[in-house]
Amino acid sequence: MLNHLRLLFARFTLVLLAVVAAATLWPARGQGAVLFDWLTAAAIALLFFMHGAKLSRQAIIAGATHWRLHLLVFACTFVMFPVIGVLLKPVLLPLLGEQLYMGVLFLCVLPGTVQSAIAFTSLAGGNVPAAVCSASASSILGILLTPLLVAALLNMQAGEAVSPLDSILSISAQLLLPFVAGHVLRPLIGGFVDRNRAWLGKIDQGSILLVVYTALSASVVEGLWHTVSMTRLMVLALVCCVLLAQVLWLTAVLGRRLGFNRADRITIIFGGSKKSMATGVPMAKVLFGGAMLGPALLPLMLFHQIQLMVCAVLAQKYAREGDPDLNPEQTPAP
Incomplete structure (x- = not known):
């Protein structure tokens, strides 16, 4: 099963790179952009x-009683x-520039993943x-919390994003309503699914890749690769590695210090250290x-x-x- 997951992630990574290349070389423009x-x-x-x-619903009920773990x-x-x-702003802002640093903050306020966690x-x-x-509750809460946290952390000004209330309403209409409809x-x-x-x-x-292509196309047309150099991309990759290493270590330490057993500590590590691309990409398009x-x-x-690997x-x-005895001091860093 692990080998199957690795193969799946490797394929998705390659296809994602191909989509980035396609958006760079052949971005959607004009009526094509409207269609996309x-x-x-x-x-x-x-x-x-x-x-x-x-x-x-049965899985939610089965796990909902473990409130200490969910709160953590x-x-x-x-x-x-x-x-x-x-x-990390005093370090990251000079290294990445304002736009990429805002992207890091957006990453930090996203909900966790569901499937991979x-x-x-x-x-x-x-x-x-x-x-x-x-993981499921994190995705639902993120629809409400992420727009509020984005507005609070990024100090968005007029023209850069809509108000937090408008963001929540827009995200609810585009993400929450289909989610609720599917669950109802x-x-x-359910059997077919x-x-x-x-x-x-x-x-x-496929949905994620389509959103990535459409979003990157718009940014490439606006001059994305003229403002983000290869050096900054490499620095950004290093920043992501350091950020993930910090969170993995902290989740392991907190789980141990708060007295959780081994199975719960594993859940905390994989649940608390991840960020959802499936939720984050659509949210970015709205915000x-x-x-x-x-x-x-x-x-x-x-x-x-990086987090998948x-x-x-x-x-x-x-x-x-x-x-x-899951020892946090032995948790390997990326």
Whole structure:
């Protein structure tokens, strides 16, 4: 199963790079850009409809009683990450420039992943029902919290983004309503969705790739690669590695210090250290526009690939050792 996940991630990474290259060489313009905007809106609605349909109510109920674990995962996702991003501003702003630093802050306020957090938790021997509950709740809470945190941290000015209330309403209309509709219809379509998760997962990835192409096309037309050099991209990749290493270490330490057992600590590590590209890319399209959209997505795209590779190694390590004492000092960094 781990080899299958690695192959899947490797393929997605290669296709994602191809999409970035296509958006750079052949960006959508004029009526083509309008068409892709319509297709993107439909793909986003379908993506969140399927997420809602996949969400098992029984799994949520089974994991919901573990409130201490969920509070810690939410705190890591929506408090610890943003605090780290703010504290690193004196270092990151000169290294990355204002636009990429804003992209890092946007990354820090996003909700966690669902699919990969659950998959890695399962492989490593963690608390899977709790992982399902916390990851799903994180995605739902993010629809409300992320626009508020973006406005608070980025000090957005008029013309750069809509107001927090408008952002929440827009995100709710584009993301939350399809999600709720899918979950409401789960009794009717849940069996079909569960039986066809493999190829439905390709719809998820296709939707993400379509949004990435449309968003990057708009930014390339606005001069993205004239403002972001290869050197800054390399620095940004290093920043993402350092950020992930910090969060992995802190989640391991907090889980141990607060007395959680091994299975729960694994869930906290994989649930509290991840950021969702499936949610982040559509949110970026709603919250940002024009030349700012590309820089907002670049940190997320890099961090997403790095977290998958690192967590695949961590999951294999924890599954292989089966040690009842998960030592945070031995948690490897990217």
